[in-house]
Amino acid sequence: KETVHNFLDILPEWFSHVWMVLVTLIPRLRLRLQTFIMNSRDTRFLVSGVIIIATVFVVGRNLFSSGPSGTIGGFFRRNSMPEWEKAVKNNSKWIVVTTIQLPTKPMVKLSKLAGWSVVVVGDTKTPASWNLKNCVFLGVGRQKELNYGIHDLLPYRAYSRKNLGYLFAIRHGARVIYETDDDNELTMATLEQAFQVDLKNLNKDLLMYTREGDKKTVNPYAHFGQPSVWPRGFPLSDIAYSYQSVKYSKFGTALKPLIQQGVANGDPDVDAIFRLTRKEAGKKIVIKFDQNAPPVAVPPLMMTPFNSQNTLFHYQALWGMLIPITTSFRVCDIWRGYWAQRLNWEVGGTLTFSTASVYQDRNEHDYTLDYADEIALYNDAGRLVKFLTNWKRPSSARSFFDVARALSTDMVAKGFWKKGDIDLINAWIKDLISVGYKEPDLVADINPSNALAGSASYTPQKGIECV
Numbered sequence: 001k002e003t004v005h006n007f008l009d010i011l012p013e014w015f016s017h018v019w020m021v022l023v024t025l026i027p028r029l030r031l032r033l034q035t036f037i038m039n040s041r042d043t044r045f046l047v048s049g050v051i052i053i054a055t056v057f058v059v060g061r062n063l064f065s066s067g068p069s070g071t072i073g074g075f076f077r078r079n080s081m082p083e084w085e086k087a088v089k090n091n092s093k094w095i096v097v098t099t100i101q102l103p104t105k106p107m108v109k110l111s112k113l114a115g116w117s118v119v120v121v122g123d124t125k126t127p128a129s130w131n132l133k134n135c136v137f138l139g140v141g142r143q144k145e146l147n148y149g150i151h152d153l154l155p156y157r158a159y160s161r162k163n164l165g166y167l168f169a170i171r172h173g174a175r176v177i178y179e180t181d182d183d184n185e186l187t188m189a190t191l192e193q194a195f196q197v198d199l200k201n202l203n204k205d206l207l208m209y210t211r212e213g214d215k216k217t218v219n220p221y222a223h224f225g226q227p228s229v230w231p232r233g234f235p236l237s238d239i240a241y242s243y244q245s246v247k248y249s250k251f252g253t254a255l256k257p258l259i260q261q262g263v264a265n266g267d268p269d270v271d272a273i274f275r276l277t278r279k280e281a282g283k284k285i286v287i288k289f290d291q292n293a294p295p296v297a298v299p300p301l302m303m304t305p306f307n308s309q310n311t312l313f314h315y316q317a318l319w320g321m322l323i324p325i326t327t328s329f330r331v332c333d334i335w336r337g338y339w340a341q342r343l344n345w346e347v348g349g350t351l352t353f354s355t356a357s358v359y360q361d362r363n364e365h366d367y368t369l370d371y372a373d374e375i376a377l378y379n380d381a382g383r384l385v386k387f388l389t390n391w392k393r394p395s396s397a398r399s400f401f402d403v404a405r406a407l408s409t410d411m412v413a414k415g416f417w418k419k420g421d422i423d424l425i426n427a428w429i430k431d432l433i434s435v436g437y438k439e440p441d442l443v444a445d446i447n448p449s450n451a452l453a454g455s456a457s458y459t460p461q462k463g464i465e466c467v
Contacts, residue, residue, distance in 0.1 A: 082145040088136055090173035091117040093197070096165040099182045100125040103132045106185040106358075111135050113191060117172070121165040124156045138164060149427040149434075153325065153420070159332060160323040162308070163428070171435035175315045179308050184264060184358040194357030195260050195312045196295070202251070205294035206352070207456050210247040211302050216389050218246065218304050220353040224263055225290035225461050232271040232374070233305030233334035235382035248456045251297055258317035258349030259340065261306040262357040263289050269307050269360075272330075272371035273378070279367075288356075290461045295354040300345040300446050303385050308333040310358045316347050316440045319404065322428050326418035330373040335384070335417060339407070342388040346403050347440040384416055393442075400440050401429050 098121040111134045118135040130137050143164050188194045209218050219242040221229045227242045267285040320340030397403045408425045
């Protein structure tokens with residue numbers, strides 16, 4: 001029974017519906033067909049042949065879709081694409097952005113980065129004339145033509161439509177994806193200077209926080225010289241501990257920095273409480289982080305929020321880019337980040353932070369509305385961290401995707417998001433398989449001490465205070 005269930009799970013939804021109708025709603029037809037086949041040897045051979053051919057095509061299109069270009073899976077994927085998409089060249093390095101305005105200065109700069117391809121996801125408010133050299137623009141019409149299962153689950157005028165861009169990049173060969181927003185201007189010449197794009201040559205200065213006692217969070221902004229500033233989604237009860245000294249270790253080789261967050265100078269991603277209490281009326285927030293601080297990793301069993309505005313994901317963590325749909329706008333990417341952090345441990349990955357590589361200049365808007373949109377962050381971030389650091393992989397989980405489904409379901413039970421995100425995650429996993437993504441393997445043990453390579457001495461310097 002379990003084997004049949006798993007087999008039907010990878011088939012298209014329409015095929016599963018047809019199958020259930022045939023075997024449950026019209027049993028008489030099934031019996032007559034069986035009698036007809038058994039009474040005719042030639043017919044039996046004919047029908048068997050048709051069934052075999054149909055099965056090979058359906059299963060080949062879905063089950064073998066994880067193969068690269070040039071394989072059977074690549075053939076099925078390429079021939080299911082709309083004509084305009086077939087002209088898109090594959091690339092191992094992609095940038096994904098969503099926008100509702102014409103190309104901005106930061107977007108122009110991204111489009112000129114050598115070796116990177118850019119996909120821009122539009123929405124109903126995005127100008128239909130959007131066009132920029134070296135960028136693939138996915139307007140709402142093209143988005144539907146991609147035939148991704150998540151499409152009909154994504155609301156319009158929502159940040160979650162960015163999910164379509166992730167799948168598009170993976171379908172076209174992405175081994176690493178950098179995501180940002182159209183108002184974050186890159187301040188370094190290349191992304192390779194800002195992030196560890198090549199995991200074979202890790203930064204020798206990479207540090208890792210040392211977990212002490214039962215401490216579960218760490219404020220990365222303190223590491224870069226700003227202990228009085230905290231990232232959006234950081235548990236309010238833990239802000240006071242940002243001024244305490246922390247211990248570091250050398251980064252070992254047991255873990256891989258699969259998810260990397262770069263901080264932002266200017267007006268970084270802080271919450272509404274910070275802006276309402278620390279911003280002087282009529283002036284912009286201008287914060288500068290220590291540009292000489294080494295990158296730092298957050299070990300398993302410790303957490304900190306990260307966003308979707310200056311972030312790089314490696315192949316083994318591309319599953320973790322999914323933006324949920326049942327949370328508010330100011331919560332969605334932060335809850336995504338906590339969820340992805342916990343699951344990242346299951347595949348031997350870790351989250352790292354590097355110094356500022358973008359400058360953010362935000363427009364003035366009503367911060368009281370942001371506050372209302374962020375209520376779940378203030379009320380539940382600490383509770384979510386406690387839940388995730390205590391959560392254990394179920395013994396019944398046989399694969400990484402099983403673990404992801406289990407954690408996602410438990411997050412619904414605890415009230416962090418709603419059932420609509422379970423439907424989204426199930427559709428997302430099917431889409432990942434259909435675009436050729438290979439499910440990562442589970443690691444045998446999650447032990448932060450395995451990733452350490454001896455103690456390290458580092459004292460964070462003080463950055464330039466906010467204005």
